[in-house]
Amino acid sequence: MELRDRLALLADAAKYDVSCSSSGSRRGRQAGGIGNAHYAGICHSWAADGRCISLLKILMTNSCIYDCEYCVNRRSHDTPRAMLSVEEIVHVTMAFYRRNYIEGLFLSSGIIRSPDYTSELLLRTARLLREREKFGGYIHMKAIPGTDPKILEELGRYVDRMSVNMELPSESSLKLLAPQKSRSAILSPMKFIRDRLQENREERRRSRKVPAFVPAGQTTQLIVGASGESDRQILHLTEALYQRASLKRVYYSAYVPVMQGKHLPVIARPPLLRENRLYQADWLLRFYQFTADELLPPSSPDFDPELDPKACWAMRHRELFPVEVNRAPYEMLLRIPGIGRRSAWRILNFRRYGDLSMDSLQRTGLVWKRARHFLTVRGRYYGSGDTLSLRTELVSEKAGQALREMSLFEGQV
Amino acid sequence: MIYRYDGTFPGFLCAVYEAYQDGTSHTEGICTAMAPGGLFSSEKEVRTASDRAERVAQAFFADCGRQAFRQLFRAFLAEEPGREDVLFRYIRNGFRLKKALYAHHMEAWAWTVWQWAGKTGAEAEKLLGLVRFSELSEGLLFAEIAPTHDVLPLMAGHFQRRLAGESWAIYDARRHRAVYWDRKELLLAEVPERLQILSYSGEEAAMRRLWQTYYDHIAVQERTNPVLRRSYMPKKYWRYLTEMNRD
Numbered sequence: 316m317e318l319r320d321r322l323a324l325l326a327d328a329a330k331y332d333v334s335c336s337s338s339g340s341r342r343g344r345q346a347g348g349i350g351n352a353h354y355a356g357i358c359h360s361w362a363a364d365g366r367c368i369s370l371l372k373i374l375m376t377n378s379c380i381y382d383c384e385y386c387v388n389r390r391s392h393d394t395p396r397a398m399l400s401v402e403e404i405v406h407v408t409m410a411f412y413r414r415n416y417i418e419g420l421f422l423s424s425g426i427i428r429s430p431d432y433t434s435e436l437l438l439r440t441a442r443l444l445r446e447r448e449k450f451g452g453y454i455h456m457k458a459i460p461g462t463d464p465k466i467l468e469e470l471g472r473y474v475d476r477m478s479v480n481m482e483l484p485s486e487s488s489l490k491l492l493a494p495q496k497s498r499s500a501i502l503s504p505m506k507f508i509r510d511r512l513q514e515n516r517e518e519r520r521r522s523r524k525v526p527a528f529v530p531a532g533q534t535t536q537l538i539v540g541a542s543g544e545s546d547r548q549i550l551h552l553t554e555a556l557y558q559r560a561s562l563k564r565v566y567y568s569a570y571v572p573v574m575q576g577k578h579l580p581v582i583a584r585p586p587l588l589r590e591n592r593l594y595q596a597d598w599l600l601r602f603y604q605f606t607a608d609e610l611l612p613p614s615s616p617d618f619d620p621e622l623d624p625k626a627c628w629a630m631r632h633r634e635l636f637p638v639e640v641n642r643a644p645y646e647m648l649l650r651i652p653g654i655g656r657r658s659a660w661r662i663l664n665f666r667r668y669g670d671l672s673m674d675s676l677q678r679t680g681l682v683w684k685r686a687r688h689f690l691t692v693r694g695r696y697y698g699s700g701d702t703l704s705l706r707t708e709l710v711s712e713k714a715g716q717a718l719r720e721m722s723l724f725e726g727q728v
Numbered sequence: 729m730i731y732r733y734d735g736t737f738p739g740f741l742c743a744v745y746e747a748y749q750d751g752t753s754h755t756e757g758i759c760t761a762m763a764p765g766g767l768f769s770s771e772k773e774v775r776t777a778s779d780r781a782e783r784v785a786q787a788f789f790a791d792c793g794r795q796a797f798r799q800l801f802r803a804f805l806a807e808e809p810g811r812e813d814v815l816f817r818y819i820r821n822g823f824r825l826k827k828a829l830y831a832h833h834m835e836a837w838a839w840t841v842w843q844w845a846g847k848t849g850a851e852a853e854k855l856l857g858l859v860r861f862s863e864l865s866e867g868l869l870f871a872e873i874a875p876t877h878d879v880l881p882l883m884a885g886h887f888q889r890r891l892a893g894e895s896w897a898i899y900d901a902r903r904h905r906a907v908y909w910d911r912k913e914l915l916l917a918e919v920p921e922r923l924q925i926l927s928y929s930g931e932e933a934a935m936r937r938l939w940q941t942y943y944d945h946i947a948v949q950e951r952t953n954p955v956l957r958r959s960y961m962p963k964k965y966w967r968y969l970t971e972m973n974r975d
């Protein structure tokens with residue numbers, strides 16, 4: 316097969332992995348080298364599905380010795396197979412990077428021969444890029460479960476980010492859909508990376524000469540809708556991953572029913588709304604000081620399809636509102652629907668120079684139509700206190716709001 | 729008095745310099761040489777001198793701080809109509825308020841400046857990703873853009889750091905200006921007309937096709953969402969994007 320056809324095939328095989336972020340690393344350019352990492356990440360294009368393209372995201376090969384039921388690359392799937400050589404990957408990465416098509420490479424692979432054999436090939440690619448090509452751009456690679464920690468250790472010194480995909484949110488669905496993978500096989504590289512990250516941070520505190528290990532941290536991905544977990548179960552898992560495995564990001568991928576299998580659900584379209592709600596909740600966990608239990612208490616284990624998680628929480632806690640915008644602490648401002656981090660920060664900023672008026676409040680960029688029901692300005696309330704009409708009003712905003720809130724994370728790098 | 733300057737940032741600062749020399753109470757406005765004149769006002773042509781521009785810039789920087797100066801520069805680059813008078817007012821208030829200028833940033837006169845600066849910054853940031861270089865036969869990497877705001881000066885540093893070992897040029901087709909990096913120095917030059925026929929390197933066509941192929945295949949069909957795509961990547965940028973132009 317020609318290079319172009321193989322690239323097409325291997326991009327197709329990689330596209331269900333949603334992470335494409337190029338953020339979190341400050342790698343500088345090597346002397347005489349090319350490229351650096353931009354801490355906030357840069358999007359280079361947006362694909363027809365509206366998702367940001369930041370990295371050249373491909374599989375090295377879509378051949379695999381495993382047979383995970385949801386996966387297009389599974390052994391039993393009758394599909395054309397292809398492989399890119401290490402040199403080809405290096406060449407295309409460099410050529411794309413020079414033309415400013417990409418921030419770097421995100422390389423993953425089906426498992427050929429053994430996890431170690433596959434990881435060795437990934438390692439060779441990373442090493443060639445960094446050492447021979449003096450490439451300073453972003454590299455994200457998959458840590459393949461079952462790989463010898465020694466190889467991961469070495470790989471971690473060349474790449475900016477590593478990820479191990481959980482894919483399935485519970486042990487039982489793993490058993491069902493990915494019988495060759497156990498939860499511990501997935502968790503052990505994750506733990507290894509976490510521990511090495513901590514050690515490395517210590518070592519680097521003592522001496523700057525110690526090379527950084529995975530400076531942009533590790534991430535994972537969960538498939539939503541291929542198995543029966545509730546949103547609450549998933550969000551609790553997310554919380555644990557952030558707190559205990561110190562992950563940088565958890566990504567969610569709405570299950571796209573491309574494969575058929577006896578344990579797979581029959582659905583017509585990927586559950587995009589559910590995925591969207593999970594991202595919103597994830598965002599609230601990371602930046603708004605919410606807990607999983609607050610967002611999805613045992614009494615409501617699934618997200619409301621009509622209301623976003625923050626509005627839902629506020630509706631359940633009407634007794635806490637309205638709050639005075641000129642007095643409320645930052646944490647409380649963040650909990651008001653229609654006020655985001657930026658507007659909360661601006662409110663604090665403005666407050667340093669006196670009370671906010673309606674006029675200056677508008678300049679903070681809050682969504683007044685939503686926020687007005689939950690706050691007072693200089694003691695005056697502008698909202699409607701009636702629960703039923705309030706709900707309708709928050710819902711009717713949906714179309715515009717969905718797009719706006721989606722932009723919070725979808726475009727994120 | 730109306731001051732006419734050449735439309736550049738240093739030129740504008742020189743106009744400010746002269747306005748201060750003459751006493752700002754006499755200033756009626758600052759505008760470019762092209763702008764229509766007032767019927768009864770007296771006018772003055774401003775000569776652009778880098779030492780004068782420098783003095784105004786440094787005084788403002790020292791008085792009001794780095795952030796305030798940055799906002800001033802970026803707001804100027806936004807090229808909004810009437811920018812001279814808005815920015816002149818910002819500068820005058822700055823010299824009066826000094827470091828306290830920041831405390832007033834939510835007042836209408838300063839807020840406009842912040843908004844303009846924000847627009848320029850956002851477009852520069854977006855274009856850092858959307859710039860597409862083509863490799864010419866001599867190895868030069870060449871890109872073309874046509875931004876709404878004058879973002880070229882804000883972008884050059886990024887590519888200088890990133891592609892220090894390459895020679896590259898970015899041409900602003902709207903303003904007929906280019907930055908050129910020759911591996912040693914950045915050069916900003918007026919380029920009235922770009923060469924119509926460029927000769928590309930041997931690999932160029934193949935790499936473009938490869939990128940287009942990748943672009944097509946990385947999208948998930950089941951999630952096609954043209955509205956979302958356009959909201960991130962507005963159509964006005966498509967003209968120079970390799971993936972949005974097929975031959």
Ligand code: SF4
Nearest residue numbers: 379381383386389425
């Ligand atoms: S191991 Fe990975 S590539 Fe192989 S079948 Fe399972 S999910 Fe697919």
